[in-house]
Amino acid sequence: MAIEFVAGPNVEGLAISEAVRADGFVFLSGLAGFGPDGEIISGGVVAETDRIMLDLKDILARAGLRLSDVVRVSVHLRSATDLDAFNDAYAKYFPKSKPARIATVAGLLHGGLLELEVIAHGPKPAQQEEK
Amino acid sequence: MAIEFVAGPNVEGLAISEAVRADGFVFLSGLAGFGPDGEIISGGVVAETDRIMLDLKDILARAGLRLSDVVRVSVHLRSATDLDAFNDAYAKYFPKSKPARIATVAGLLHGGLLELEVIAHGPKPAQQEEK
């Protein structure tokens, strides 16, 4: 099966795909708490996490997947002091199907407090197969 | 094939799985040198690496895999000065089948000196298939 590059509205003009599907796996580009105006939203780590999860659900939906199809999440936090607040915000999105997770403190290339890397897995939706 | 979330004893109560299997791949959560008491063991980078490898072998065994099934390792070191000692400790666990590896210096969310991300690949054990 060929690789499928998902363009998506958030990466127009950039040298990246929103997500790339290969076999049953979907690899997403880094997710940060950007609002509709292209700026990191205010409100701190919980607000950014909620915003990222909204985007994540949208991107997964465009690939025919859901949060329960997420296999692995890598979290890059700007500050270790945000870990507990992040954990609480994150946990409510994965009540049963809990992805493998790695978390580190890293420098970020935007003004946000965190960035998420996501790998998901699931079948391609039927309407896309028919193309 | 559905995703399979491996709970494991080390992540009880946390919003993560010890490992997640999808197709033939097994994605593990970040591994650090935690001892049985839940604290990072003392002894430095070699002791922590040995401890992580013990845990890694246990987790892989629960998924029916071995160290020679590890495909890729990402190493996050707290300090670049530990690289040589880590390399020596690491190399003896992969004498023949050497995973692809990435190593960076990163902030860690625990008191340890390193954290490992691991992706493995191999067949599901037969007794699990029968479930």
Add this chain to the structure above:
Amino acid sequence: MAIEFVAGPNVEGLAISEAVRADGFVFLSGLAGFGPDGEIISGGVVAETDRIMLDLKDILARAGLRLSDVVRVSVHLRSATDLDAFNDAYAKYFPKSKPARIATVAGLLHGGLLELEVIAHGPKPAQQEEK
């Protein structure tokens, strides 16, 4: 299918494989701007990016793949100030098939300005299948 460890000339004597294939996926070890003499080349982030892309194409070719088979790239930059120059250098290698991408600022274990993690996907070349 068994895992296949690709040795490669750049990792002789090290505890890593140049790349590891499992199913259709190829996981590469971290790529930095090392020249033929084993030292990071001079010239800055654009020169290093170009050098990394040369190596990447070579390694992919040894696995029967091309740049358009790259699924995901993680970029670790030493300094956020190199992002724009890196982006421009990077974009010209992926004019159409754009990998999912994550970029962070991280400490590096060599003297270079960046390191790339790459996952690719594609069929095994026919001559290797016959082995």
